[in-house]
Amino acid sequence: MRMLMLKPLSWVLPLVLLAPTAPAVAAGTAPAATSWTLPGVGDVGASVESADGRLRLRVSSGGTEALSVADLGLVTSTTDLSKDLTLRSQNHRTLRTAYRMTTGKQRERTVLQEESRLTFSNPSGAQLALVVRVSDDGVAFRYELPGAATVQRETGGFELAPDATSWLQPYNPQHENEHAEATAATAPTGEFGHPALFRRGSTYTLLAESGLDGRYSGGRLTHTQGSGRYDVRLADAAVASTGVTSWRTMIVGDLATVTGSTLVDDLAEPARFTGTSWVQPGLSSWSWLAENSSPRDFERQKDYVDAAARNNLSYVLVDEGWSPVWLPELTRYARARGVEVLIWFHWTNLQTQAQRDEWLPKLVAWGVKGVKVDFMESDSQARYQWYDAILADTAKHRLMINFHGSTVPHGLARTWPHLMTMEGVRGEENGLNATRNTILPFTRNVIGSMDYTPTRFATASNPKPQTTNAHELALPVVYESGWTHIVSTPEELASQPEGERFLRQLPTAWDETRLLSGTPGVETVIARRDGARWFAGGIRSGTGGTVTVPLTFLGGTGRWLVEIVTENQGALSRSSAVRRAADRLDLLVADRGGFVLQACPYSPGLTTCDKPHREPPRTSVLVDVSADEVATGGTVELQGVFVARTGGSVRDLALAPELPAGWSVVAGKPVRKSLLREGESVSGRWTVKLNPAGVRGDVELVVAGTYTAPDGRRIHSADAARVFAEPLPPKGSTYVSDQPWTDETNGYGRPQQRDRSHGGDNEPATLSIAGKTFGKGVGSHAPSSLTTWLGGACSRFFAEVGVDDGTTTGEGSVTFVVLGDGRQLAGTPVIRAGETAHLLDVDVTGVKRLTLATTDGGNGKNSDHADWGTASLTCAP
Structure with a gap:
């Protein structure tokens, strides 16, 4: 407009x-x-x-x-x-x-x-x-x-x-x-x-x-x-x-x-809520496209966090494969480095109200700031009703959201200001295509933020003849997305210092946007303003040549410092000049090439438009507890020590516990320190209590130090001690799918499913073994394991187990194992697809922890969709 x-x-x-x-x-x-x-x-x-x-x-x-x-x-x-x-x-x-928008080509409308x-x-x-x-x-x-x-x-x-x-x-x-x-x-x-x-x-x-x-x-x-x-x-x-x-x-x-x-x-409806200070657009590091297995690797994710901190990227996105075992620790590591964490979900794991009520508070407790929800792949009314529901729920929990595998924008980012971007596009994860890149600014990206996942720099071991490094660097300017996920590995980013330098400065939400020149499928040059600074990017699809950039968008009669990044034989280089709005630039770009520039008002002696970036000081928190297990009404002593290690002093420090829901501090107060210099430390001690409504299972008792870094940012540095909070034992006749699980792992894709099969969206959701269906049970993919707390209150476990009928190939083969407090109580031989269900009727008297596990049957995990049909417990009333 x-x-x-x-x-x-x-x-x-x-x-x-x-x-x-x-x-x-x-x-x-x-x-x-x-x-x-x-x-x-x-x-x-x-x-x-x-x-x-x-x-x-x-x-x-x-x-x-x-x-x-x-x-x-x-x-x-x-x-x-x-x-x-x-x-x-x-x-x-x-x-x-x-x-006012939180994202987009123009904040004020x-x-x-x-x-x-x-x-x-x-x-x-x-x-x-x-x-x-x-x-x-x-x-x-x-x-x-x-x-x-x-x-x-x-x-x-x-x-x-x-x-x-x-x-x-x-x-x-x-x-x-x-x-x-x-x-x-x-x-x-x-x-x-x-x-x-x-x-x-x-x-x-x-x-x-x-x-x-x-x-x-x-x-x-x-x-x-x-x-x-x-x-x-x-x-x-x-x-x-x-x-x-x-x-x-x-x-x-x-x-x-x-x-x-x-x-x-x-045309869209006005915003459903105000108070959007927690909604923060920004660049994100994303590992999945370059290294598909990396989201399963805690140490490798730390490398991406470090690269994000070095390059002033606001976020790191941890995609499919993350584990709840280590994600809270990764989140603490990232936040101490000034980086926030976003995580991926298959939409079916947030499909129901019960699933969202389980997961969203947990994410908030971990310190996660947003979710990427994937594979909706429908324009039906029912799916849009789900969009409405999850947008309302994530807003309630102050979690930002990105819809991937989704429809296209229809104005929802105005109605729900925490919606940062949507896919609905053939993005870079579908391969590189310079012609596509010069069509999307005039089609898909016109109607809203576009999760294209751009910018992977070529290296000697990963040449990319379809585009150039300058073309890739220009994409986050040419395209608008509230969250922009950069797909270069840490090493690929480091191979292009001028690319890193430009990305450190780049916003993802804009005060003004102008098309400078363009022809769909041929060329696009777009300029965007954030405050007093302008950024511009240009890309071409075919033969290189000279791109003329009129600087009239700068406006006024004053002088501007213009810094330009172009490319020479794969290497990005920067040049600068003082210009006026009446001037123009004639830039030589390569085949399928591009360029970027940054401009700011010039004053004598100014040599760069860059705003200084400084990583936060290196700090650590040490946490200890007096006991590793606690029952309802019990207390534990919690101690935390905050250490300012290197990188400068910290100011306005507040050190205090961050407890799971339903826990309380019964003794001790936050420790405050106005200044802590390098090498200094401060400690605190608290008594915390597990109340009847408290979160149970393996919980983390966190002690966090929140402080002001030298660059003015508030940084969250924390660590945790694990405590097992005894759950309330089941009563009467009940189902495993209705009980809390203290631990869960799955062999592929989404977590284990309650009362539905683990198969893909096109497979039947009903648990089914050799034609027999089950309304209750657990759908898993071998190898898998889940543990639920019995507390010695149950006497019998019963299930009918087998390979789910949604398995369409003959590869499915699974064994089922029942363990009590780590000791095997029952098991099955290898069960193959199409075989009738095997009965498991197990004495669990005295068992505190019941574990249901599967193995892949010895021939790999392909198609090993395993069903625990009925999966019921008989317990004391």
Whole structure:
């Protein structure tokens, strides 16, 4: 959205919608042809016309029609509201709004929209309101019904000039196909995802959706080759609508207008909460793409933390494979280095309210700041209802969130300010493609933050001929993402010192964004401002050459220090010059190359725009406890020692316990120290109590020192002592899946599943062995282990075990083992896929810890989906 100079509210006069092509008619009489010109904004205009009771919306830019939408309307389960429509009423209002984003191409947004509402009825008396909003960067419409209804389909079709150039992405639920260039008519028959880009002359049109949540269903575009028409198909055959659809959004104008548009956010609902100081965009180190196995490696993750600390990256993202055994320790290590931790989840592990209630408080207790949730891969209403639920829950726990394997943005980042980014793109993890890179700034990234996972530098052992190092360095500027996950290894980053230096300075949320030049599929040059500093990046897809960069975006008449990073035979190098806004740069880039620059106001003697970066002092906390096991109502003595080791003094230190929920300090107070110099230490001692509602199992009693580092940051340095808090024993007849687990490991992918199979999303969720299904039990993948506390209160364990029917190959083979307090109580021979369930009926009298384990059957773990059907306990009442 371009910034507008708005006139006072008294300037707004009542507007009458005109019908220039036909006289007014009595209500209830359908005219042969009537049109209504709607109030426009700037160069953008719109009109609605009715011909024989069918509606069409026309959209213009600069006085020329950009597209129209024919056959507007809905079909519900009870009526057809797409034909024989008669105007019943019309009204208009001017909307002026201002809001602030935590992420995005422009933090502060000022919006002017002209809204027209035309209400129609069909011969049966059913009513449909067509609501149209016109802004200076496009037009949007939605349908509103008098009440709830089951929507079966939308009938409106977007009609583009047949010869308009198109850049379309064949639809799939994860939105990860490549864009293909064609024309509106010659594009193949099929389904295409939002957003869809078209160009006729110098006017571009981007089709998108906005205001889409669990009250409606996601849409895609359908097309028949030879036609310029694109219809909407909903993901669900029947949508339980509250009576309001999502916004069909048409961004129109020149390429700069489309690229800079905020229309999708402008149409979305306002923020659900204020007080966003805990929401922090930033760069993140991410190891999975370069080293798939590294998220399972605690020591290797520490290397990524160290690289993040060295390079001023705010976060480290620990992807699939992390273990709850060591993740709290990694989080403490990272936070002491000034780095926060984000962790990956398969969405099915946060699918239910119970799962979220279990995991989210635990993450907060560990010090995790956000989650990446993956593999949703659906545009259905049910999936959007899940998005609504997890957004509300993570906001409640002050956890930021990234949706990966997801739909595309629909304005949710305005409604939920802690939503930092979404994938919905064929990103760098799908391979390098310079042509793709120069299309995405004008398509997917227009509508919201894009989790592309860019910037892997080439080395001698990892050459990347598809792009260059300068091209890769430019991507975090060319692309906007509240969290930007850098995929270079620590060693690859260190191989390019000027790349590291530039990344240390780079923000990920912006005050202003401008397209400097570009052609989809060929070249993109974008400038973004953060405060007084400008950053710009440029990329090309084909043959190298000179890229001209006008510096007019700097503005004013003063001088600017401009620092430029380019590339020579793979090595990034930096140069600088003092320039004015009237100047231009002519930069030579390589084939599929790029460049970046940083600019700041110049004053005599200034040699760099860099803000100083200083790593926090090296500190440590030592923790000791008086006992390693505690029962309900019991206490332990907790001691903590904070040591300032190297790297400078710490100020305003507060040393205190951070206890699990339901624990309390019954003696001792925080220790405070205004100044602690290198080599000095301070200690504290506390008595802590396990209350009846306290967290149990293997818990960590943390002592943390929070202090102010020399650069002004508040740093959290902590360590913990492990204590086993005896859980309350089970009572009566119960199921293992209903009990807390004190320990759990799994052989592949997601953790073990309660009352559902471990298989993939396309496999049946019901536990099933040789055709016999189980409503209760545990789904695992060998080798696996889970432990639950019996406390000597139970006498019998029963289960029917076998390989889950979701295993489609003959490879599945598993053995099952039951252990009590580490001693084997029962076991099975190797059980293979398709074999009937084996019965386990085990005496567990006196057992405190019950462990259920599986092995891979001796032929590897492929397809070893193991089910503990029923898995029940008989315990004292």
